[in-house]
């Protein structure tokens with residue numbers, strides 16, 4: 468009751484301020500200070516918001532990934548998971564296979580069971596999160612309650628846009644998930660965005676392990692969680708799944724009388740399209756957009772401009788983007804699937820071209836029949852994806868072919884950075900085997916040195932991850948923008964900034980307040996400075 472009266476009061480003050488003070492910005496600032504929400508009322512607002520936010524989240528079925536990596540040194544390795552965030556129980560096998568680990572939702576809120584009576588809040592200061600004026604409150608659990616110790620950013624309407632702090636439930640989850648047995652301490656920081664017609668969802672969480680009696684500071688870890696696929700509700704997603712399975716058009720072209728060879732190619736394309744449709748619908752693959760049809764296709768056409776090995780590339784090679792931060796390159800007939808992580812960390816376009824050249828060379832040297840495993844089989848998306856993984860085999864021949872493509876392309880004079888990237892892959896894969904899996908390095912990493920010993924890469928600087936001014940790869944999140952509603956990707960316009968010792972590393976994400984900010988090629992980065 469009190470809270471209702473209080474909200475009404477805020478609404479009045481805000482509307483008044485519009486009438487009376489609408490033009491004077493200095494007066495408005497004072498006004499914000501005047502309407503400071505009392506500590507007690509702030510706790511009630513946070514409770515209401517967190518309850519509302521978790522109810523809204525239950526209506527959705529976002530796809531997400533969690534990644535945690537050790538800082539250099541130590542013997543620990545990294546950990547990675549991706550899949551759907553499933554918060555409503557049902558017996559569907561596909562959902563079980565494709566889901567993120569249980570309790571991962573603990574990261575998406577300061578406290579999913581936030582109860583105002585169990586917290587003491589203290590106003591700290593006025594601030595802004597991505598242009599939205601907010602008040603920062605410190606939160607302390609009351610008595611023995613095992614709650615969130617940290618800060619929340621609350622705006623005048625009672626929305627919590629950001630939180631940073633620690634909670635034992637999160638420590639336990641991350642410790643267990645990353646295979647440790649003594650509980651580690653973590654600070655986690657979540658950013659929220661307004662998506663799907665007005666609701667507010669957590670889209671990015673940054674994680675930093677902090678020193679505690681159990682874990683000395685030299686074994687520090689950093690990680691992040693990203694969520695997307697907020698375009699459809701759970702119900703809409705389920706309907707779309709039925710449609711693909713029942714409504715898929717089976718090829719019937721053989722009745723029309725083309726050659727057996729054409730029939731074979733049509734069949735392959737149909738299978739490709741089917742798998743692409745399932746992976747896109749389930750949120751693991753970006754839909755075809757300007758990045759795929761322009762930027763990526765341009766690199767492929769640059770590689771094939773001179774050497775156009777005729778028949779191997781009919782139908783033409785396409786490119787699609789896997790939404791995973793893990794470095795990945797898979798082939799599905801004549802479609803190359805490259806991951807956001809590969810594009811993000813590649814230091815320049817010639818490096819992207821080097822990765823794609825491997826895919827093209829695979830198509831030329833190993834004509835890949837589409838396996839019966841994926842042909843119109845109704846299988847969970849992540850199983851379909853796993854079926855596309857191939858063991859490295861005869862990679863010398865593949866790399867020689869890739870080198871032919873690269874050396875005759877416009878990239879030939881710019882391959883030194885690509886050589887350093889290959890050095891970096893081979894160096895970090897033992898420590899970061901989740902992010903840079905051996906299956907990727909065995910294919911793309913040029914382990915036999917055929918590319919790196921060639922005249923085009925030989926003059927690269929000596930690989931040294933800690934030398935100032937040298938880098939092998941960019942940190943995660945450096946190059947690609949992801950729209951959290953449509954799952955579309957595009958290039959960020961910001962300059963690419965290598966960071967010392969942060970090749971393939973995790974850096975804090977940038978806050979986005981609404982989907983509008985993520986649209987197109989111009990995701991904002993200026994806020995960071």
Ligand SMILES: [Zn+2]
Nearest residue numbers: 829862865910
């Ligand atoms: Zn290969």
